[in-house]
Amino acid sequence: MNIKDIAKLSDVSISTVSRVINNSAKVSPEVRKRVEIVIKEMNYRPNSLARELQQKKTNTIGVLMSAEGLDLSSLSESINSIADVLKDNGFNIMLANTRFHHDQEFEFLNIFQEKRVDGVLYFASTFTDKHYDVFKNYPVPIVMIGQQYELLDIPYVIHDDFSAARAATNFLIEKGHKEIGIIGGPIEDEAVGVQRLRGFEAALNIHNIAKNDDYCEIGDFSLTSGYEAMKKIHLNCKLLPTAIFAVTDFMAIGAIRYLVEKGIKVPEQVSVIGFDDVGVSAFYNPPLTTIHSDKKAIGHLAATLLLQILNGQEVTTKKFIASYELVVRESVLDINNRIKS
Amino acid sequence: MNIKDIAKLSDVSISTVSRVINNSAKVSPEVRKRVEIVIKEMNYRPNSLARELQQKKTNTIGVLMSAEGLDLSSLSESINSIADVLKDNGFNIMLANTRFHHDQEFEFLNIFQEKRVDGVLYFASTFTDKHYDVFKNYPVPIVMIGQQYELLDIPYVIHDDFSAARAATNFLIEKGHKEIGIIGGPIEDEAVGVQRLRGFEAALNIHNIAKNDDYCEIGDFSLTSGYEAMKKIHLNCKLLPTAIFAVTDFMAIGAIRYLVEKGIKVPEQVSVIGFDDVGVSAFYNPPLTTIHSDKKAIGHLAATLLLQILNGQEVTTKKFIASYELVVRESVLDINNRIKS
DNA sequence: TTGTAGGCGTTATCAT
């Protein structure tokens, strides 16, 4: 069933059918009615492939991300707001998830290109030379999310991982903690693995607190990895740190679970602070003190930015930083007035 | 940059270029090399729109679901396995999420049709007459997930919500509970809202336990709604039930959080059992006893089924039921030997 | 092994 069939059945030319479909020009009311009835009758839908081929525009944005499941993850909120913005502007989303198989990124980028998406939103993780090459020659505009990469002239929106991590650590220090551990992310992940670690170290430095490597482990974002990292720290030293900064709420939850399982009280014996403010965090036992980043704003900003570029508007600023906020709940204890044992 | 340009630059005809792209026929090694170099050089990718238009096949499956970020997590596992199956068979996914705006389903179904997806995987929630009409006339095969609807001749894969809910409730009863409440789902959701409730009631019935309406509230799947439902139950009666069945892990978590916040011990004072076995459940405090349904299997099954239909294989069975399993953790207390107070 | 030409379903340009 195509436009030709509809034309025949309504006894008009295909141009006229096209006109009623797109409201692109005047069509006499009677004819319009006639055509519309046939369309409804036949359950006809125009073929976007043909339309987009001829218009050289798909009204589709490719969104590339790297996460296990779209679950509670911090991404899902951003993606929802991206979806909203794009939908409001008549764009569709083509979602691709590498699930941490970063090599697949290029494969998806190719598919995007073949499918002729009008632009791409890229939740970055690692950034390699190959990324550089590919992005440099990419035929449509890209907006990067979550990772700063100044070599390339593509705009990006990030949250200030360094400052936020420093703030989290400072909070721990304010509360009297001096023995502080960290459960970090993979160092290939610049934002989470590197910047948050740097922020942590900076806070320690400025307060003249030495970093104890026995207190420092790395996870892969999963709940289990947080659990395992905490276990390693426990095994590393007979005396646990009084506080842990987990660079991800999920890892924080994994860590707390380990502690509770071992009969170690949180926050009475060990305080834990997270990062992300994922949905469950407020409902966890104990409710998690963490860094809340405005994921909705990030998605909104990135999508809007891309749309502007697509509209040919000049985008002068290339760097956008979303705000964060420390949300204090119950997983960190103030030990300033603790009687020394 | 199109096939014609490549042809010109490599000094061959477009058919030859097409042949090297698709390996569809013999091409002399020298010519092939020549063309391949130009392709690489020009960073050329074939236009799928044109290709799919002419082949009348997009190798794309539309996946329609209805979840808000949070809830996605029970879906996300299924979706991952769907993605795997489809990818292995050369299919792409087009994901659409109504986020509980069920009216948008039809809009997306239309888009799928316009984009000429080869088939659709439909995570059903509510099923109305309009669905009936639309599905009846839908031009490509549909496989339904999570909801049984026999009027239509479309295959579906579900988990046995009724039996699983009954099993969960029976477990509570076995452990000596007689005062049992439920936090249910919206009744428009046949599987979660109705079937799980029916299973609950069936278990009560067979053990001659009366259902106490003060113990029964309904949530909307969110953590908050679980919290609020538990609060209502608390307000309804001076004496809390000894156990609660929440038809969703997230609502169970919300409920537990409410109880803990009020100083009510879980499971010592109130036991809670969930449904879904979402990622965090094992790491919650206390670890959540729940029904684990094989979401991966569901996704795998549904995708495979659709592929079979697409391949013209006769599918005789229309109904597939995935297995479930009760996973016992620490949120339910055995009160059989409790000293009566 | 390689090239030519028609058609996939639209929209857009130009007549009428």
Next chain:
DNA sequence: ATGATAACGCCTACAA
């Protein structure tokens, strides 16, 4: 207000 026709970029007979 309506219709004929040439693209859009590709694949696939059919020819050479």
